[in-house]
Amino acid sequence: MKNTKLLVVVDESHATKRALEYVAQVASRRRDFRICLAHALPSPPPESARSLHFLALCTFIVFFIGHVTIVALHGFAATKLNTFASKNWEINLSMIFLIESI
Numbered sequence: 001m002k003n004t005k006l007l008v009v010v011d012e013s014h015a016t017k018r019a020l021e022y023v024a025q026v027a028s029r030r031r032d033f034r035i036c037l038a039h040a041l042p043s044p045p046p047e048s049a050r051s052l053h054f055l056a057l058c059t060f061i062v063f064f065i066g067h068v069t070i071v072a073l074h075g076f077a078a079t080k081l082n083t084f085a086s087k088n089w090e091i092n093l094s095m096i097f098l099i100e101s102i
Contacts, residue, residue: 002032003032003034004030004032004033004034005034005035005036006023006027006033006034006035006036007036007038008020008023008035008036008037008038009037009038009039009040010037010038010039010040011039011040011042012042023035
């Protein structure tokens with residue numbers, strides 16, 4: 001006899017329980033019957049997505065405020081800003097481009 005396979009998707013409903021009882025009765029009479037169960041989870045409510053987005057926004061705001069605070073505490077000295085316009089910066093920048101092109 002050919003091996004019969006049956007996929008049963010279950011959830012928490014009463015109809016699923018009755019369907020499983022029926023499949024168990026049918027399967028108990030046959031030796032070549034295989035059952036594979038898959039559990040279906042309910043979809044999360046839309047409020048959880050909103051909560052995650054709100055949490056991500058709050059995290060970004062805390063990061064931004066912290067970053068601006070650290071930069072302000074270290075000062076906006078002209079010597080630090082001139083680093084970007086110096087020859088050393090151009091050399092370093094060209095080295096980065098050389099490394100990336102390899």
